[in-house]
Every structure is written in structure tokens, then in C-alpha cells.
Amino acid sequence: MGAPPIRHGAALIDAEGRITAVGPDAEVPSPPGVPRTDWTRAVLLPGLVNTHTHLELTGFAGQAEETDFSAWIRRIRALKAERTPADFLAAARAGLAQCHAAGVTTVADTGDSGAVIEVLAEAGGSGIAYHEVFGPHPDQWRESLAGLEARVEELKRFVSARVRLGVSPHAPYTVSAELYVAVARYAAREGFPVAVHLAESEAESAFLSDASGAFADAWTARGIPLPPLPGRSPVAWLDAHGALGERTLAIHVVQAGQGDVARLVKTRTAVAHCPGSNRRHGHGNAPLAAFLEAGLRVGVGTDSVASVGTLDLLAEARAARALAGLTAEAALALATRDAARALGLEREVGTLAPGRWGDVTAIAIPDAETPDSAMERALASAPGDVLETILGGRTVYRR
Numbered sequence: 001m002g003a004p005p006i007r008h009g010a011a012l013i014d015a016e017g018r019i020t021a022v023g024p025d026a027e028v029p030s031p032p033g034v035p036r037t038d039w040t041r042a043v044l045l046p047g048l049v050n051t052h053t054h055l056e057l058t059g060f061a062g063q064a065e066e067t068d069f070s071a072w073i074r075r076i077r078a079l080k081a082e083r084t085p086a087d088f089l090a091a092a093r094a095g096l097a098q099c100h101a102a103g104v105t106t107v108a109d110t111g112d113s114g115a116v117i118e119v120l121a122e123a124g125g126s127g128i129a130y131h132e133v134f135g136p137h138p139d140q141w142r143e144s145l146a147g148l149e150a151r152v153e154e155l156k157r158f159v160s161a162r163v164r165l166g167v168s169p170h171a172p173y174t175v176s177a178e179l180y181v182a183v184a185r186y187a188a189r190e191g192f193p194v195a196v197h198l199a200e201s202e203a204e205s206a207f208l209s210d211a212s213g214a215f216a217d218a219w220t221a222r223g224i225p226l227p228p229l230p231g232r233s234p235v236a237w238l239d240a241h242g243a244l245g246e247r248t249l250a251i252h253v254v255q256a257g258q259g260d261v262a263r264l265v266k267t268r269t270a271v272a273h274c275p276g277s278n279r280r281h282g283h284g285n286a287p288l289a290a291f292l293e294a295g296l297r298v299g300v301g302t303d304s305v306a307s308v309g310t311l312d313l314l315a316e317a318r319a320a321r322a323l324a325g326l327t328a329e330a331a332l333a334l335a336t337r338d339a340a341r342a343l344g345l346e347r348e349v350g351t352l353a354p355g356r357w358g359d360v361t362a363i364a365i366p367d368a369e370t371p372d373s374a375m376e377r378a379l380a381s382a383p384g385d386v387l388e389t390i391l392g393g394r395t396v397y398r399r
């Protein structure tokens with residue numbers, strides 16, 4: 001990505017798991033004793049980067065069919081309440097295996113079980129685990145923040161060069177203004193990346209702009225005071241509470257106008273674009289072309305299997321292409337180079353270049369004649385076309 005495709009290309013990965021050379025096979029050193037794998041009729045891509053998963057929800061595909069978004073959220077909550085910590089670990093393991101089988105080597109995952117960061121650590125995986133925090137009542141924020149800090153301290157033991165910890169104040173309809181401010185300060189102090197579900201549904205917009213709609217009704221019924229600072233869009237509202245910024249990943253961002261895009265640019269906030277999930281829940285299409293035109297950092301994400309059924313990141317890249325009229329290369333970049341940039345990991349993953357981690361996905365392309373058609377074929381591939389997935393020089397999946 002970012003350079004022309006190489007015919008008969010090769011990459012050399014060192015014992016530390018970093019790429020040391022990329023180029024035409026004849027020019028890449030082949031030191032004695034270094035195992036060598038040859039693929040024919042395949043394209044090698046950087047390991048794919050999924051900017052939004054909930055791997056602890058693996059196994060819930062087809063179990064939450066509600067069309068109404070609030071009802072769907074309630075269903076997920078009920079399904080999660082039945083799971084034990086061991087269930088969440090098993091789900092996270094299965095989810096990570098699905099990612100590897102689909103060519104994904106790095107995930108940006110949100111959840112509140114703590115299972116995903118543990119599984120990333122045990123599997124030698126790569127990613128950011130954003131630990132979720134909830135708390136809609138303004139009087140709850142100290143307790144919620146203390147709970148988050150305590151959990152984060154426990155989870156720090158799983159952090160490594162490839163496994164990072166972040167925080168995620170879940171969404172404006174589950175988190176009070178006070179809690180956003182407190183979590184944003186905490187994240188800044190600790191240097192944590194932040195992920196927020198933002199501007200996803202029309203109900204969220206109505207909730208923040210004039211305190212109406214399903215979320216407002218639910219809060220009122222529970223005796224929770226409605227959010228302050230009405231009259232704002234979700235993006236403007238979150239900005240007013242200090243939660244946007246260079247280390248913030250805004251997930252979905254469907255309900256956004258020009259002023260919101262300008263605000264995301266100004267604050268250097270990145271976007272996780274999840275077209276399949278947005279469509280599944282009837283939220284509409286995110287203004288992806290406007291994001292890209294404005295120079296926002298954007299990557300594609302699948303969201304959870306409870307929303308989209310399967311973790312097929314290239315399907316999301318194809319949907320993004322259709323939405324914004326992209327070239328095959330630009331669409332693939334949203335699942336590799338640009339996704340890495342959105343997560344602040346562009347010096348680590350997302351491209352095949354010396355110094356990057358040796359994360360490689362080999363995808364079968366039986367009959368591509370030219371580099372351009374190889375790109376097209378790679379983008380059109382299904383998870384079943386992935387021949388091998390290599391993470392830091394180690395095979396984590398082979399067909």
C-alpha cells in the first residue's frame with residue numbers, strides 16, 4: 001500500500017518479527033536457515049486492520065434480530081448478562097481466530113469483560129482493547145470512573161509492544177456529560193487512546209439536540225436527568241465535553257454534517273467507518289466521501305457479529321468503495337494503511353515496509369494478469385480465499 005504492487009515480490013521478516021526487506025524476489029536476501037514460503041497465484045497484502053470489533057460478543061450472530069435499535073441494545077445487554085468470564089474468554093478466542101482466518105492481524109476492540117486484551121496477550125496478537133465504561137446518571141460518574149480505573153489497573157498486565165489498552169466511554173446515550181469529561185481527563189493523564197460510539201442513530205441526534213426520542217424517554221423513565229447543552233449535534237456535544245482529539249477514535253459517525261466534519265478535522269479525531277453495521281441497523285450511510293475529502297483519518301471496521309453476522313473486513317472495504325466511489329487501491333487502504341493511521345499505528349502496521357511488523361495476508365487470486373487486476377481480485381475476495389495469515393513472522397492461520 002502506498003507504492004506500486006510488486007510482481008514476484010518477496011518480504012523478509014527477522015527473528016523479532018519485523019520486516020527487514022521488501023521488493024522483487026530476486027533482490028530480497030534469502031539468508032541460509034531462514035524458512036521460506038512460496039505462494040503462486042496469490043497477492044500479499046499487509047495484515048488487515050479492523051478498526052472496530054466487539055470480539056467478546058462472538059457467538060451472538062443471529063441472536064439479536066431486533067430492527068429497533070434500542071430494543072437491539074437491550075437484547076445484547078440481556079445476552080451478555082448470561083455469560084460468565086470463562087464464556088467471554090472463549091468468545092474472544094473464537095473471535096480472534098475468525099479475524100485471523102479473514103486475514104485480519106490487528107483489531108481495535110471495545111468491550112467491558114476484559115477478555116479481549118487477555119486473549120490478545122495469550123495469543124501474541126496485535127491490537128488496542130478499549131475498556132468500556134457506562135454511567136448515564138450524573139451522580140454516578142465518580143463511581144463509574146473509579147470502577148474503570150480499577151479494572152484498567154488489573155488489565156495493564158496484558159499490555160505489550162503489540163497489545164495496547166485504551167478506554168471507551170460507550171456512547172452519549174449511556175454515559176453522562178460528567179463521566180465523559182472525567183474519562184477524557186483520565187485518558188489524557190494516562191496517555192490512553194479513546195474510542196466512542198458517536199453520531200450513530202437519529203435517536204441519538206434527537207436525544208442530544210432537543211431531548212426527545214427513544215433514549216430521552218428511557219432516561220426519563222429511569223429518573224435520569226437529561227443531558228445538558230441541548231441544541232448540539234452529537235459531534236459538537238462530545239467536543240464540548242472534551243472527548244474528541246488526536247487519540248480519539250469516533251465509531252460510526254453517520255449523523256454528521258459539514259460543520260461536524262470540520263470539527264473532526266480541527267480536533268484531529270479519527271473515524272471507524274462501519275458501513276455494514278450502519279445499514280443493518282437502519283442508521284443510513286456515513287458521509288465517507290466528505291471524510292476523505294477533508295483529510296480525516298478513516299479506517300473500515302466490521303462491528304460485532306451481533307450486527308453483521310461475519311467479520312469480513314474486505315466486504316466493508318467494498319461497501320466503502322461503493323459509497324464514496326473509490327479505486328480498489330483506496331478501498332484496500334481503508335482496511336490496511338489508512339486503518340493503521342486512524343489508530344495511530346501507522347509506524348507499526350498497515351504497510352509492507354522495512355521496520356513494520358511482519359504482518360502479511362496471502363490471498364488466492366487464481367487468474368489476475370496485471371497489478372491492477374490483482375488489486376481488484378484481492379478486494380473482491382472472501383475470507384475463504386485467505387491462504388495464510390502471518391503475524392509478526394508467525395503463521396496464525398493457514399487454509
Ligand SMILES: [Zn+2]
Nearest residue numbers: 197251303304
Ligand atoms: Zn460498536
